[in-house]
Amino acid sequence: MTNIEKYVDRTTELINLPLDPEHRPGVVVNFERIVAIARLVTEFPLPPEVEVAPVFEP
Amino acid sequence: MNADERRCFLDGADAVATAAAVKSGKITATAAVSAALERIAVADRAFNCFTNVMVDRALADAEKVDNAIANNENPGPLAGVPFAVKNLFDIGGITTLAGSKINADNPTATRDAAGVARLRQAGAVLVGTLNMDEYAYGFVTENSHYGPTRNPRDTTRIAGGSSGGSAAAVAAGLVPITLGSDTNGSIRVPAALCGVFGFKPTYGRLSRAGTCLFSSSLDCVGPFGRSLRDIATLYDIMQGPDADDPVCTKRPPELCSPQLNQGIEGLRIAVADGYFATGAQPEALDAVEIVAQALTNVLKYGMETVATTTNPPKIGGLGTVSIPESDRARAAAFIITACEGASLHLDNLRSRPQDFDPATRDRFLAGALIPATWYLQAQRFRQWYRDRVREIFQQTDIILAPATPIAAPLIGVEKIVIAGQEILVRPNLGLFTQPLSFIGLPVLCVPVQRPGALPLGVQIIGAPYSEAVILRVAAVLEAQGIVSAEIGP
Numbered sequence: 001m002t003n004i005e006k007y008v009d010r011t012t013e014l015i016n017l018p019l020d021p022e023h024r025p026g027v028v029v030n031f032e033r034i035v036a037i038a039r040l041v042t043e044f045p046l047p048p049e050v051e052v053a054p055v056f057e058p
Numbered sequence: 059m060n061a062d063e064r065r066c067f068l069d070g071a072d073a074v075a076t077a078a079a080v081k082s083g084k085i086t087a088t089a090a091v092s093a094a095l096e097r098i099a100v101a102d103r104a105f106n107c108f109t110n111v112m113v114d115r116a117l118a119d120a121e122k123v124d125n126a127i128a129n130n131e132n133p134g135p136l137a138g139v140p141f142a143v144k145n146l147f148d149i150g151g152i153t154t155l156a157g158s159k160i161n162a163d164n165p166t167a168t169r170d171a172a173g174v175a176r177l178r179q180a181g182a183v184l185v186g187t188l189n190m191d192e193y194a195y196g197f198v199t200e201n202s203h204y205g206p207t208r209n210p211r212d213t214t215r216i217a218g219g220s221s222g223g224s225a226a227a228v229a230a231g232l233v234p235i236t237l238g239s240d241t242n243g244s245i246r247v248p249a250a251l252c253g254v255f256g257f258k259p260t261y262g263r264l265s266r267a268g269t270c271l272f273s274s275s276l277d278c279v280g281p282f283g284r285s286l287r288d289i290a291t292l293y294d295i296m297q298g299p300d301a302d303d304p305v306c307t308k309r310p311p312e313l314c315s316p317q318l319n320q321g322i323e324g325l326r327i328a329v330a331d332g333y334f335a336t337g338a339q340p341e342a343l344d345a346v347e348i349v350a351q352a353l354t355n356v357l358k359y360g361m362e363t364v365a366t367t368t369n370p371p372k373i374g375g376l377g378t379v380s381i382p383e384s385d386r387a388r389a390a391a392f393i394i395t396a397c398e399g400a401s402l403h404l405d406n407l408r409s410r411p412q413d414f415d416p417a418t419r420d421r422f423l424a425g426a427l428i429p430a431t432w433y434l435q436a437q438r439f440r441q442w443y444r445d446r447v448r449e450i451f452q453q454t455d456i457i458l459a460p461a462t463p464i465a466a467p468l469i470g471v472e473k474i475v476i477a478g479q480e481i482l483v484r485p486n487l488g489l490f491t492q493p494l495s496f497i498g499l500p501v502l503c504v505p506v507q508r509p510g511a512l513p514l515g516v517q518i519i520g521a522p523y524s525e526a527v528i529l530r531v532a533a534v535l536e537a538q539g540i541v542s543a544e545i546g547p
Contacts, residue, residue: 011427017408019423026420027427034396034424038432040389041439052437 004032059084068093070545072285073139073234073292077181080123080138087123087138091116091183094140098186098232105208105217107227109145109155111186116140119183126181134181135291143237144224145187146194147171147279148268156270157192157220159203160406160413171268172300173237173279180295185233188223192415194239194272195399195422196220197247197487202415206469211253211512211547215466218248218487221282225252228282231545235292236282241272242391243461243491245280246503250461250515251487253505254543255532256282257289260522261498262307264293265300273398274305275437276391276495284543286536289502290314290529314526318533325527327353329373330459330519333384334490338463339476345506345514346460350374352540353458353531379450379457387443387493390436392485394496396425397433417484444497451521456531460490461503461515494519502528504541516541 001009008028012019019027059067064085068076079085095113102108126133143149146156148167155161170178178184189207191199199222200206207222209215210230217226221238225248228236238245240258249256257280264279271277281292297311329335329350335343354375372378400407400422406414407422414422450457467474467483474483494501499522503515520528535541 008424008427012423015426017404017423017426020411023411023420023423026416027423030420030424031427034393034428037389037392038428038436040386041393041436042432044383044386044435044439046435046438046442050438050441052434053441 004028004035007031064089065093069097069231071234072283073136073182073288074285076139076234077135077137081127081133083127087120087183088117090138091120091140091185094185094233101230102232104213105210105226105230106205107188107207107223107230107232108142108186109189109204109223110152112184116183116185119178123181123183134179135295136177137181139182139235140185140233141177141182141235141237142184142186142188142224142227142233143174144190144221144239146190146239146270147174147187147237149174149184149187152187154270155187156194157190157201157204158415160410161270167268169268172265172302173296174268176296177237177292188227188236190223191220192418193270193399193403194220194241194244195418196484197243198484199223199248200417200469202417208469209252209466212466214468215512216251216469218251218462218466220244222248224282225249225254225256228252228254228284229543229545234284235288237279238282239269239272239277239279240495241276241278242395242495243488245282246461246491246501246515246517247487249282249503249505250513251466253507253513254282254284255286255289255505256280256503257293258495258501259293259525260500262305263500263523263525264296265298265303265306267300267302267306271402273395275394275398278495284545286529286533287315287318290318293525309523312523312526314529317526318529320530322353322356322531322534325357325456325531326454327357327456327458327531328377328379328454330381330457331373331378332380333493334381334459337476337489338460341465341508341511342460342463342514346458346516347374348506349504349516349535349540350376350458352535352538356534376458379454381450381493382446383443384493386439387496388489390439390443391492391496393428393432393436396421397428400425440496447497447499455520455524455527457519459517459519461517462487463489465512465514490517498522500525500528502532504532504535505543506540507542507544
């Protein structure tokens with residue numbers, strides 16, 4: 001079992017998201033894609049002063 | 059006008075011409091709406107744009123417009139103009155599907171979405187709702203519940219998505235104007251593939267109240283049309299603050315219609331290179347060059363070209379700009395969309411995953427598993443990228459880029475070859491649209507028609523809230539016949 005398969009199984013269990021065995025391969029493929037794409041974002045160094053911009057208005 | 063002349067006029071008229079004819083008494087609103095309903099009844103079988111046609115309601119609304127005119131009341135700037143909306147806009151008394159089977163079980167909407175309400179208030183008559191990718195998650199409108207929408211330019215090909223029904227209904231001439239929504243390119247991609255105008259205004263410029271959201275950080279609504287004056291008219295009518303949409307701007311409206319023909323003298327226009335010139339079929343880049351060359355010819359005196367690269371190649375006589383890290387911007391938009399979309403649908407993903415379209419289900423499920431740190435890093439990167447693009451807009455007013463890397467692919471095709479590389483169709487249709495909506499820029503997709511070949515779109519990109527400038531540039535291109543959106547194949 002790959003790390004991604006393990007992650008998908010453990011995380012779906014943890015957040016109470018039942019995964020139909022028929023849907024599992026498609027979810028794993030899509031999460032593999034997300035991991036590859038996310039690397040472009042997570043590897044990019046950002047200075048700490050760059051914050052998110054929420055629209056929340058108290 | 060006799061009956062034949064009236065029918066001929068109505069089949070080809072844009073919204074502005076239709077409203078003028080209704081207001082002057084040349085035709086009635088009832089005739090205009092009846093003609094649209096007939097076109098839909100006869101022709102939509104070939105295209106599958108509509109998921110609901112509201113005959114009785116539309117005819118009743120048209121009669122109200124005719125009565126207002128008979129009573130010398132102002133029927134509004136869009137008097138009697140038939141229109142339709144992507145089926146994620148609420149319509150009072152109707153269940154909002156958002157392209158899903160699941161939402162068919164929801165109660166009916168209690169009132170119209172803000173965009174629908176404002177167009178109806180302006181005298182336009184809603185005739186129906188339009189097909190889309192389920193929950194707007196796609197660029198193809200090959201919906202497993204409601205069938206694929208077919209491209210009116212070639213019915214073996216996709217209309218693009220997710221607002222595929224909205225673009226195709228306008229291209230087919232079923233209605234002159236429609237509304238859609240754009241999160242990552244869902245207005246611009248189908249507009250490009252169907253060869254019509256599609257406008258994604260600045261994030262927050264138009265109220266999204268009463269629409270089924272997909273990824274609130276990015277979602278926008280906007281119009282489709284076959285003429286620039288229609289696009290400007292709809293955009294102007296739909297502007298204005300709305301307390302029901304927390305993202306909607308409190309800025310006063312800036313009307314574009316009065317500025318449409320002010321020309322482009324003094325504007326600094328550049329072509330995006332680097333990321334936006336890579337991974338596309340040559341014809342997609344040729345379309346940008348055609349537009350650039352036409353603008354160069356207009357600007358030939360007093361033109362300022364923009365150069366941020368050391369030795370910029372000239373495209374169509376214009377300088378180029380490089381928008382840095384656009385591949386990361388697209389990736390960050392992908393992460394935010396997957397995460398926010400999954401969060402919205404989590405309850406149904408738990409309780410009835412089998413009822414989702416298989417094309418969206420596995421992506422939503424995977425999106426639910428994204429770690430919070432990735433999402434937040436994507437949101438932080440959004441600020442960084444916005445700041446870089448703001449710097450570029452200090453030196454330029456308008457940027458041109460292709461809308462899609464290819465013309466409309468065949469229905470059912472999953473992979474295509476571009477520049478010798480086999481790539482997936484679904485995610486890559488948004489290659490050039492995603493980085494721009496990521497930071498909320500206003501973008502108009504203009505159609506470049508190619509005799510004997512499928513149309514292509516070019517993105518006219520402006521700084522936030524520069525919609526009027528974008529539309530002025532497009533109006534110059536329209537006046538020269540460089541961009542146009544005729545009905546039919």
